[in-house]
Amino acid sequence: MGTPAKKIAFHTLGCKLNFSETSSLSRDSLKYGYENVNSKEYADIYVFNTCSVTENANKETKKLIRRSKRINPKAFIALIGCYAQLKPEELINIDDVNMVLGTAEKFELLNHLDKAKISNDIKVVLNNDINEISSFNPSYSGxxxxxxxxxxxxxxxxxxxxxxxxRARGKSRSASINQTVNLAKKISKSKTKEIVLxxxxIGDFGVYNNESFLELIKEIDSQVDIDRVRISSIEPNLLSNEIIEFCFNSEKFMPHFHIPLQSGSNxxxxxxxxxxxxxxxxSRINTIKNLDSHACIGVDVIVGYPSETEEDFMETYEFLKNQDVSYLHVFTYSERENTKAIDLKPAVPFKERSNRSKLLRELSDQKKAQFYKKSIGASRPLLVENNKNGILFGYTDNYIKVKISSESSIENTIQMVKILDFRGEYMLGEIIASG
Ligand code: SF4
Incomplete structure (x- = not known):
């Protein structure tokens, strides 16, 4: 009998970008002979793809390290991601951490693990100057x-x-349109029905290759055989009318935009x-809504930014209240080292930050309810996913969560559904035809 495969567990903190990178690394780890396990289980190696957007994300990393060591006191702990790039010394000085890899080196994780011989008494830090990173590593979650x-x-x-x-991820960079389309084609050959870019x-795609995001989505639309494509989030200044119009004219691109506003005060x-x-x-919102009044628009907003007065906050609140947007992602400002904002005065007291956050979250619930209720009676294509309890949920093209029931096995198919009723977190629907 050969030696059993070493168990490796990956865990992602933070954004979908981290998620896609972790997924690529975890797929590659199989080629290196590892067995992939859940990070709540026993593993020989734990890899945490860290985030540094909030203080909470930093704390979460430390909690995960402690949890892994409780499961396996001899575990090898490797940290990659934004926190690892920004604070390599702080992280390697934590007793239980064995390896810290910065933004460029994280893609070499499996080679570095091979070389390190996975002994838990070693300490390795590999971290390049972020300004010197120019390579782009395509990744996707699968x-x-x-x-x-x-x-x-x-x-x-x-x-x-x-x-x-x-400072954590470096200068803007991307692969060529050709390479990106080829990767999307590879995904389309799997069972995946929807690609999220x-x-x-993202709107800065191709700036150094003389290519553009608009050209990219046109090529994906014409060359990739996939049912659905969504754009995860795009800066308002880069979301041109051409991009908006193109998405509405395409059968593949969904009528759903996520746009960071951050504040409603100039x-x-x-x-x-x-x-x-x-x-x-x-004006972006108006353009979208004039093309399709049922399009979904999500908005990022930050509350409690230093110097944000009560009046500034109310300006944001009133602005959002009067816009036809579908939901908000509310972020409470937290001080981050080495940013310009940390020196701005006066800081907003924590209690006030949390009051403002609560008010906007309530507004978000109202917006979402309005948006959902407006869809009652409409028929929309639904990509059916499977909930763990066997209840079927899915998202419509315009990102409404719908619950349906069916005797047949229709997970991962697109069904035309009629939306019947509002149930708070989701809508109730019934299948009227296969999409
Ligand atoms: S656009 Fe602004 S908020 Fe977004 S990643 Fe760049 S610097 Fe950060």
């Missing part, structure tokens, strides 16, 4: 049968004052160094 996240772009050339991402600043947007004004954002 664990989920219905949906894959395809990373098409990495890094960011912007300098929003609250954000650590450019992800990146740090004063705060300027202080944040965002590259648009509230008026421009509003």
């Amino acid at each position: 664990d989920d049968r219905t949906r894959a996240f395809l990373k098409v772009q990495d890094g960011c050339d912007y300098s929003c004052t609250f954000c650590t991402i450019p 992800t990146g740090v600043n 004063k705060i947007l300027k202080s944040m160094r965002r590259r648009y004004k509230v008026e421009e954002f509003k």
